[in-house]
Amino acid sequence: MTQQSGTAENQIRALIEAWADAVRRHDLPAILAHHEHDIVMFDVPPPFQSCGLDAYKKTWDLFFQYHEPSQAFDIEELAITAGEDVAFAVLVMRCGSATVSGPPTEGGFPFRLTIGLSKVDGQWRIAHEHHSVPAMD
Amino acid sequence: MPQQSDEAEIRAVIHAWTQGIAAKNTAMVVAQLASEVVQFDLAPPLRVNDADLEGLESWFATWRDAIGYEFSDLSVTAGADVAFCHGLIRLTGGRTDGLESDMWFRSTLCLRKVEGVWKIAHLHQSVPMYMDGSLRAAVDLKP
Numbered sequence: 001m002t003q004q005s006g007t008a009e010n011q012i013r014a015l016i017e018a019w020a021d022a023v024r025r026h027d028l029p030a031i032l033a034h035h036e037h038d039i040v041m042f043d044v045p046p047p048f049q050s051c052g053l054d055a056y057k058k059t060w061d062l063f064f065q066y067h068e069p070s071q072a073f074d075i076e077e078l079a080i081t082a083g084e085d086v087a088f089a090v091l092v093m094r095c096g097s098a099t100v101s102g103p104p105t106e107g108g109f110p111f112r113l114t115i116g117l118s119k120v121d122g123q124w125r126i127a128h129e130h131h132s133v134p135a136m137d
Numbered sequence: 138m139p140q141q142s143d144e145a146e147i148r149a150v151i152h153a154w155t156q157g158i159a160a161k162n163t164a165m166v167v168a169q170l171a172s173e174v175v176q177f178d179l180a181p182p183l184r185v186n187d188a189d190l191e192g193l194e195s196w197f198a199t200w201r202d203a204i205g206y207e208f209s210d211l212s213v214t215a216g217a218d219v220a221f222c223h224g225l226i227r228l229t230g231g232r233t234d235g236l237e238s239d240m241w242f243r244s245t246l247c248l249r250k251v252e253g254v255w256k257i258a259h260l261h262q263s264v265p266m267y268m269d270g271s272l273r274a275a276v277d278l279k280p
Contacts, residue, residue: 040212040223042223042243042245042263042265043265044265044266045265045266045267045268046265046267046268046275046278047265047278048225048241048243048265048275048278048279048280049225049243049280066268079175081219081247081249081258081259082219083216083217083218083219084216084217085216086214086215086216086219086220086221087216087219088219088221088247088259090175090177090247090259090261092183092184110183112177112183112184112261112263114177114221114245114247114259114261116214116221116223116245116247118214127214127221128212128214128221128223128245130223130243130245130261130263132177132243132261132263132264132265132266133183133263133266134177134178134179134180134181134182134183134263135179135180135181135263135264135266135274135276136181136274
């Protein structure tokens with residue numbers, strides 16, 4: 001994906017939409033395409049944190065056990081705050097999988113996602129992801 | 138380009154925020170927040186679109202004394218007017234129901250520089266969720 005044109009917000013929106021689409025297709029190289037090597041991931045399931053691209057990749061290996069390519073991984077809300085070379089995105093998403101509670105639930109479940117980005121050599125890169133659901137107990 | 142002092146200013150804002158929580162000082166906490174702050178908190182609901190003073194004060198009231206609220210390994214990535222930070226927080230102390238809390242959670246703080254002052258515009262705090270069908274929050278994990 002080229003990022004030559006458009007505002008920072010449009011470039012980041014396109015990057016995040018392409019990433020979510022790659023997740024839906026289980027296309028691991030495309031999922032990882034715009035991530036920093038030292039990304040820190042806070043995911044919905046354990047572990048507590050995953051540091052580095054190899055550990056980030058493993059979180060998707062786990063996810064693919066619960067999620068099928070036909071199921072939702074949909075952006076319901078997306079707000080981007082972008083500076084010249086640092087940005088963050090705040091999302092509410094919906095995951096249509098058997099994750100979290102075991103049996104598949106109709107319509108999936110909503111979760112929160114915060115993404116931190118930096119501009120490196122003229123390209124926006126994801127340096128941090130925090131996915132979660134509220135604690136129910 | 139970010140000034141050398143931006144990271145120091147951001148760390149000071151986050152320190153004031155954690156100190157405000159530790160001291161159960163609502164005004165000190167709120168002073169660090171942007172007016173349009175969006176919060177993804179540990180407990181439901183999914184999202185809160187303001188500072189939620191009432192929620193904060195009723196949570197403060199569940200602690201007997203001061204609250205242990207400390208960041209470990211806070212990472213700060215700052216531009217000239219936008220920043221994001223993440224780290225792990227250890228929450229400790231005695232509750233009014235007699236229980237002692239000692240847990241870790243993940244925290245992401247996103248800031249904007251508003252009229253020359255860094256403010257927290259977004260907060261995301263969570264624990265992982267066990268995938269065993271129990272819906273249990275993983276409050277027993279340690280980094």
